[in-house]
Amino acid sequence: MSEKHEGFMKALKCRECGREYPLAATHVCEFDFGPLEVAYDYDRIKKSMTKAAIHSRAQSMWRYRELLPVANDPTVGLQVGFTPLVKADRLAKKLGIRELWIKNDTVNYPTLSFKDRVVSVALSRALELGFETVACASTGNLANSVAANAASAGLKAYVFIPSDLEQGKIVNSLVYGANVITIKGHYDEVNRLCAEIAGKFGWAFVNVNMRPYYSEGSKSMAYEIIEQSGWRIPQHTVVPMASGSLLTKIQKGYQEFVKLGLVAEAEYSIHGAQATGCSPISVAQKAGLDFFKPVKPNTIAKSLAIGTPADGFYALRVMKETGGAADDVTDDEIREGIRLLAECEGIFAETAGGVTVGVAKKLIASGKIPANDSAVLCITGNGLKTLDAVVGHVGKTREIKPSLREFEAMLASEEKVNA
Amino acid sequence: MAKKVRIPTPLRKLTNNEELVEVNAATIGEAITELQSRYPGIAERLVDEKGEVRRFVNVYVNEEDIRFLTGSQTPLKDGDEISIIPAIAGG
DSSP states (O other): OOOOOOTTEEEEEETTTOOEEOSSSOOBOTTTOOBEEEEEOHHHHHHHOOHHHHHTSOSSGGGGGGGSOOSSSOOSOTTOOOOOEEEOHHHHHHHTOSEEEEEEGGGOTTTSBTHHHHHHHHHHHHHHTTOSEEEEEOSSHHHHHHHHHHHHHTOEEEEEEETTOOHHHHHHHHTTTOEEEEESSOHHHHHHHHHHHHHHSOOEETTTTTHHHHGGGGHHHHHHHHHHTTSOOOSEEEEEOSSSHHHHHHHHHHHHHHHTTSSOOOOOEEEEEEETTBOHHHHHHHTTOSSOOOOOOOOSOGGGOOSSOTTHHHHHHHHHHHTOOEEEEOHHHHHHHHHHHHHHHSOOBOHHHHHHHHHHHHHHHTTSSOTTSEEEEEEOBBGGGGHHHHTTSSOOOOOOOSOHHHHHHHHHHHHHHHO | OOEEEEOOGGGTTTTTTOSEEEEOOSBHHHHHHHHHHHSTTHHHHHBOTTSOBOTTEEEEETTEEGGGTTGGGOBOOTTOEEEEEEOOOOO
16 A cells, blocks of 8 residues: 555544545535544554553553554653542542542643643644644633643644633633634634634644544543543443533543453443533433534533534433433532532532532432442543632631631630531 | 625535635525525535534524524525534534
């Protein structure tokens, strides 16, 4: 074959009609607009990616390199992933479930969200395809990750975000020297504009023309969950949903490990979590529909505020196929979820984490996740980035003079109140 | 003044690389029919067998998703700008 070396990738393939395309920076089927997805040579992967091979590699998402869509060795984000899977006994007790685990991507490297996984893949592939400028439409975390990883790779970055984002997320993009463009509108409008910009400028838009590569990075979270669970698929996985992409990729990751013989086929369910203020997928799931109605988002969970979720159909299908459920929680329940996770486990998640904990609580209470089972919660971003959402809701400081007497008096008066 | 339709990259092979084309249609549905008469093959890319806009296609009139308006019945007036955009992943 005179073909160029493409690693373990075979082609891009339309998820709807199966038409194949070359492995370029393109994301949509010309015939039905269906999303393109990377097709792999699983026979070759099976020979190369044994458990022993995985064990011998560095503890990052790239230990599953054969299943990540780059032709050669990755060049961006080599330290990303392999975040802790934390046994959450105190939170389990609080939520009323036998066993609970937190997949803690609040400490992902380098920008403290799961987006470093997808960006590491997208930018490594962008360099392979010869791009010099990278860009994204973002609700915040993706912008942070594109900005940071582009800086470390010497790429020019343009990030487009809604102008009402949390201060923390804006500063976290600016500091890396990226061009940060704020759009007067919500994410779906940013997205629409970026689709138009992507058609006009020759940039690698990680979630537009690079989407087939980008989105595959999310699978690494599933691989890690399986390996860190002792090579088992958890009975229940609860995943936050914005576009629905992460949920579908968790399923794909589990299924690929089954296909490669790395894990035994088992019964499991994947559940989806949304905020009530932007819940097109969970509303459809609860109504038993296989399509959703777009909404205009209004929630403190801004990282999940996508009213027209591109992978909504596929997310609904995965929940149906795995016997999973969806639910959504109010802003107050989101804050309560953040507090529960922090107070029980010492993990400070952003609003999306509050959504996941809050929905898990509801699904356990309703028996959709049976109390006697075991569950993994995917916690995808760090609370330090969304301080705005919890300021004023997490207790108060008390000020005293530097005097022991004053401190003792304060404790005594508080004990009296609490008695 | 007519209405302008922004053609997305995946469809430009059908429009001889025209990025902006004008139509005189009175609704979105008619606009798609009019595009089809000039650029044969374009309609089947946008709508399914039942004439519904495909689920991975988003159509906007002056930046508003037609699913928040009246779908393919959405009326058009002179000067309106129509965008056709593939669905996009999260961020």
